[in-house]
Each structure stands twice: as C-alpha cells, then as structure tokens.
Amino acid sequence: MKLSDIIESIDGILLNDAADTNTEYTSAYSADLLSDVLALTKGHTLLITGTVSLQVIRVAEILGITAIIFIRGKMPPPEVIEAAKAKLSIPLIFTRKTMFETSGLLYSKGIRPCENVPADEV
Amino acid sequence: MKEEDCLLKFEIQGGEFLDSGESSAVIKEYLKKIGIPHPFIRRVLIATYEAEMNVVAHAEKGTLCFTIEGETVVVRVHDKGPGIPDIELAMQKGYSTATQEVRQMGFGAGMGLPNMKQNSDTLVINTEVGTGTEVIMEFTL
Numbered sequence: 001m002k003l004s005d006i007i008e009s010i011d012g013i014l015l016n017d018a019a020d021t022n023t024e025y026t027s028a029y030s031a032d033l034l035s036d037v038l039a040l041t042k043g044h045t046l047l048i049t050g051t052v053s054l055q056v057i058r059v060a061e062i063l064g065i066t067a068i069i070f071i072r073g074k075m076p077p078p079e080v081i082e083a084a085k086a087k088l089s090i091p092l093i094f095t096r097k098t099m100f101e102t103s104g105l106l107y108s109k110g111i112r113p114c115e116n117v118p119a120d121e122v
Numbered sequence: 123m124k125e126e127d128c129l130l131k132f133e134i135q136g137g138e139f140l141d142s143g144e145s146s147a148v149i150k151e152y153l154k155k156i157g158i159p160h161p162f163i164r165r166v167l168i169a170t171y172e173a174e175m176n177v178v179a180h181a182e183k184g185t186l187c188f189t190i191e192g193e194t195v196v197v198r199v200h201d202k203g204p205g206i207p208d209i210e211l212a213m214q215k216g217y218s219t220a221t222q223e224v225r226q227m228g229f230g231a232g233m234g235l236p237n238m239k240q241n242s243d244t245l246v247i248n249t250e251v252g253t254g255t256e257v258i259m260e261f262t263l
Contacts (some may be wrong), residue, residue, distance in 0.1 A: 032226055032228060033229070033230075033231035033233070034227075034228035034229060034231075035172065035229055035230075035232075035233035035234055035237060036231050036233060037144070038168050038171065038237055039231075039233045039235070039237045039240065040252045049228075051228035053139070053226075053228055054138065054139075055142070055143060055175075055227055055228055055229070056228065057144075057174065058143035058146065058147070058171065059171075059228075061146075061147060061150070062146055062150070062164070062167045062168060062171055063164070063168075063243065064160075064164075064260035069217075079140075088149070103139055114251075119215050119216075119233070120215075
C-alpha cells in the first residue's frame with residue numbers, strides 16, 4: 001500500500017517530508033508498550049502507536065521500523081519530530097482515529113501483521 | 123571484566139528518559155562499521171537497550187561496558203540501585219515494578235528481562251538488594 005493511500009485512508013497528516021509518498025508498505029504492528037514492540041516484532045514494519053515519547057524513535061532506529069503512525073490525536077512533541085529527522089528518514093503520520101480503527105482500516109486495504117513472536121514463546 | 127577492557131563505555135543516569143538509549147545507537151554504528159550482520163546487531167541492540175532502560179527506570183546510576191572477546195560480544199551493565207529482590211519473579215513475562223511515569227514513556231510492560239534473555243546467548247544477573255545489580259550478556263557470532 002502506498003504511503004499516500006495509507007495517509008488518506010486514516011485521515012492522516014504527514015508530519016515530516018521524510019519519505020516519498022509512493023513508497024509501498026506491506027506490514028504493521030500496533031502497540032503502546034515499547035518493550036512489546038521490541039520483544040514481539042520481527043522484521044521491518046510500520047508501527048501504529050499512542051506512545052509519543054522520544055524513546056519511540058530509539059526503538060524505531062533499533063528495529064528498522066519503516067514508518068510510525070501516531071494515533072488518537074496524540075501529537076508527538078517537536079523534539080520527537082526533530083529526532084526522527086536527525087536519526088532516521090522515516091515518515092511520521094498523525095491521525096485522530098483509535099488504534100483499533102487505524103489498524104482495521106489498514107488491514108482492510110491489504111496491510112498485514114508483521115512477523116510476530118507471541119509472548120508465550122519469548 | 124575490568125573497566126579498561128571496555129571497547130565502548132557509557133554512563134547511565136537514573137530517571138533520564140530523554141537522553142537514554144544513546145548507547146544502542148553508538149553500538150549499532152560500531153557493529154555496522156566492522157561488518158557484523160544485521161540480525162546479530164538487532165539482537166545485541168534490543169538486549170542492550172532493555173538493559174539500559176532498566177537502569178534508567180529503576181536505578182540511581184549505572185555504567186554500560188561493551189566489548190568483543192574473540193567471537194563473542196559482551197555487554198556488562200552495572201548499577202547502583204535497589205537490586206532485584208526476587209529474580210525469578212522479575213523474569214516472568216508481564217511482571218513489572220515500573221512507576222506510572224515509566225509506563226507513560228512506553229515501558230514497564232514486564233518484558234525487559236525476558237527480552238534480554240531471549241536476545242542474548244547467556245544472561246547472568248548478580249544483584250544485591252539495596253546495593254545494585256550487575257547484568258552480563260554474551261552474544262556469540
């Protein structure tokens with residue numbers, strides 16, 4: 001799914017101009033807890049999260065996350081947007097929709113779960 | 123391991139959430155530069171980051187020492203802090219003593235120690251309640 005279509009389908013706003021809006025995305029992971037993101041995601045993925053702290057950018061850097069969608073109208077502070085610009089060149093997207101709705105809308109358009117490690121297998 | 127044996131050494135301040143995680147970024151660059159494959163780097167970074175965040179979340183201060191011994195990456199984190207009264211309990215997935223502030227940053231899922239164990243080849247925890255904790259992780263190439 002193209003970034004431009006992702007943004008449109010969740011009534012999103014692109015917070016930076018880091019990425020070509022024609023870039024294709026195929027998988028996502030939804031979580032607020034960064035330890036869950038660190039423990040349970042595998043491979044490159046789009047992250048859907050309500051956590052707007054600077055640590056989101058660290059985790060994205062470690063895992064090779066390819067885009068971050070901030071949900072529920074939670075705007076990351078300017079330093080987070082700056083850090084994303086300085087450290088990674090990945091798109092940051094803002095939406096007022098909930099995590100469930102954001103995930104559901106993207107799933108219905110073909111985005112699939114990233115490879116996942118269930119917690120009882122960690 | 124003696125301090126002078128560290129290839130890279132970092133000071134960690136308890137409670138300093140904004141600046142934390144820098145060690146992972148530096149270690150990532152180092153391992154990339156010497157040509158270590160990405161999946162291995164990822165394991166080291168996840169475990170190291172969790173160990174650093176544990177110090178930030180729970181301890182007063184600590185040091186992180188990164189070195190390579192032959193084919194093995196060794197990360198040793200030593201902190202001055204409360205120690206872990208019950209390691210078995212702390213190792214349980216979902217168990218956490220993190221504060222609300224820590225949870226708001228996106229941590230305190232109770233996955234830190236399980237995550238460190240999962241991503242390292244050996245994990246040794248030496249802890250003394252009221253004094254501090256030492257974590258030694260080894261990753262073999």
